[in-house]
Amino acid sequence: MPSPLSAFRAPPRGYARVGCATLLLVLSAVYHIAGIMFLVSVPSSFIAYGLLAILVPSILLSFYLYPGWHRTQGHAARDKGHAAAEEDAGAARGRSSTDAPAPQRRNDGVPRGLRVFGLDPATIQSRPRSASTSSADPLNATSSQPRRRSPGSSPINGSVESLVRGLDELQVRSGSDADLAAPGSPTSFPRGSPTPDTDARKSRVCVRWIDCRKLVVVNLVLQVAWLLVCAYIIFAPRVLLDLEPVQFVRVGETSPTAVNLQFRVRAASRVAVQYRAINGSSATAATAAAWTTLPPITVAAESDFTATARITGLAPATAYEYFLIDADRGTRFPESEFLSGRIKTPRAVTSTAALAAAEAADSQTPYLSIAFGSCIKPSTPPLLERGIRGFRELLSRPELRADLLLFLGDFIYADVPFRYGTTIDHYRWHYKYAFSVPETRALLSSVPTYFVYDDHEILNNWDRGESTAPFPAASQAYAEYVGRANPVSAAGADRAYYNFTTAPVCYFVVDLRRYRTPPAQPDSVLLGAEQTAALHAWLEDSVDPARGCQWRVLASSVPMTTNWHIDADTWVGYRAERDALLNWIHDRAIPNVVVVSGDRHTVGVQKLRPHAEVVEFSSSPISQFYPPLNFYDPNGGDEALFDASVGNVKIGMLDVFWDRLVFRQFINDRIVFNYTVEAAPQTRKAAVLAATAAAKP
Secondary structure, eight states, rough: OOOOTTGGSSOOOOHHHHHHHHHHHHHHHHHHHHHHHHHHTOOOOHHHHEEEEEEEEHHHHHHHHHHHHIIIEEEEHHHHHHHHHHHHHHHHHOOOSOOOOSSOOOOTTTTTGGGGGGGGGGGGGOOOOOOOHHHHHHOOOOOOOOOOOOOTOTHHHHHHHHHHHHHHHHHOOOOOOOHSSSSSSOOOOOSSSSOOHHHHHHHHHHHHGGOOHHEEEEEEHHHHHHHHHHHHHHHHHHHHOOOOOOOEEEEEEOOOOOOEEEEOOOOSEEEEEEEEEEEEBBBOOOTTTTOOOOOOOOOOOGTTTTTEEEEEEEOOOOEEEEEETTTTTEOOSSSGGGSEEEEEOOOOOOHHHHHHHHHHOSSSSEEEEEEEEEEBBOOOSTTTTOHHHHHHHHHHHHGGSSEEEOSOOOOOTTSOOOOOSSSHHHHHEEEEHHSSSSSHHHHHHTEEEEEEEOGTTTTTTOOSSSSSSHHHHHHHHHHHHHHHGGGOOTTTOOOOOOOEETTTEEEEEEOSSSSSSSSSTOOSSSSOOOEEEEEEEHHHHHGGGGGSSSSSEEEESSSSSSSSSOTTTTTTGGGHHHHHHHHHHHHHTSSSSSEEEOOOEEEEEEETTTTTTTEEEOOSSSSOOSSSOOOOTTTTTEEEEEEEOSSSSSEEEEEEEEOOOOOOOOEEEEEEEEEEEEEOOOHHHHHHHHHHHHOOO
């Protein structure tokens, strides 16, 4: 039985060689392009698996085409064929042992005279001669007498004779292969005799690069290097980083009189919070000693040393500074710069009339500025970014100064570039990895941030409900690290959707993963009955003038627009529920509703149809890769106002005025788009309410 490796012991011939070389070229090009994409765009395990799948056939083809295999055994087979051809030719000419010696030849039967023209005899294929052709050849005519040099002939005649013989034996191919191989043609070979490797010579002319030993080796080395680099990027953080010492504190819900703090320390201990009011950038002498200390909170390993504290009794529109201290020792923790911060409470909620009067006094200064977006991963893309650049931009740029941040999901990527596991410890590791970046701790310790999870806090495109693993573990880790500092949902502390108010804006943050079922089905569910009822109640209540809600912001982790119709993971897969909500808002004349969303790693601004009354601002990522192709369709159903794909940092900003909402889109290093939403008049709402009241019995 032949060995499985027997195919690699003989050189490929003719078109087989060309085909193998072309396939190797294509695979190598795809491999290197994919490796570049991994470093500068999408560092996903899918690409890494693809590289591994391509590497295997590339190695096989490289060995198959590697010139070293052909130099020894390939040439030996060819020389054996030449020897057989020469033996047949000698018999046909009837050459005897007394024949004149032929011009001196090398071992491969090729005259040395060819070297005069710079031809390498090693590349020349000699051909056998038939008896008919030899008799007509004066240079090869047989004779019983040795050939003698004629008088006066020059010694160079021997070289000329050798050259002529060599040129006669040199195969000069022209015409089609069929003509060359025709029986009886000058270049034909006896049936059954080994034919010269002319096809291989043709392929060597067409694809000469495959004979370059160095190029094949370098290509193979580069492919292995790509795979090793990708493996390092995927596994190095998990294997090399010790994240247990990570400490942080983040500011959550901030009302005019209270603030939530969520924190983690290194080990079990009792933690207390000290805080005081400050004026300007530093505390005055009058307030320097006026520290207030909260009762200690015990942290333990059961919650991975995380806990939440709530400071109450604060004054509206006032700046405070705070520290976390070790209650047992009465001292600050090591690395206290990551366990402290400064905050400012918002103004008190007043009636819409009072807010309108304040706006009339100063119509050029916004009530507040809101930053929003989603999707971060440290040092992604690996070749272009270090840390989380989007957070650094929010900290350093005056045009991105924000009173609060709406983080709309994908704070961690538990399954990108590789899913290490789905236990609660695996999810905790990802949160510690995000908080290990200095700019994460610096930003979240000073800017009130409102979180909601999306799919990558669980698994990609999650639609299997709240009881299926790994949702329980993922939900618990989310609550321990960021969720418990959010406002408490009216439905209970175990619910992730919630609402809050910072006048003149009221917010409803929806949970789009706990209740959803698979998309694009007749009975697909996204919000669920409980959450839908809570959303309707909030919208109805927000029109009460005493609430101070001039603007209503619906915060969604995925876009509502149908202009990204390529992916059913958004509201596109739940079109009936989407249209029902927009129709409900229209029928009840709820004014000044805007939607903010993320997820797509691109920007889209549009008016949502069928009524084009609700404007959606979708912006992401805050710091992540962007897709190489833009799948936004301006003709996808909604009225497109702006879209952009390129950019690893995309942050949406909303400047809130009483009579307008100004949207600004930041991409990479500058504001690239502005759009103003004018406040709708209240007359239509009043008419709808009057008609509703008249219709009641």
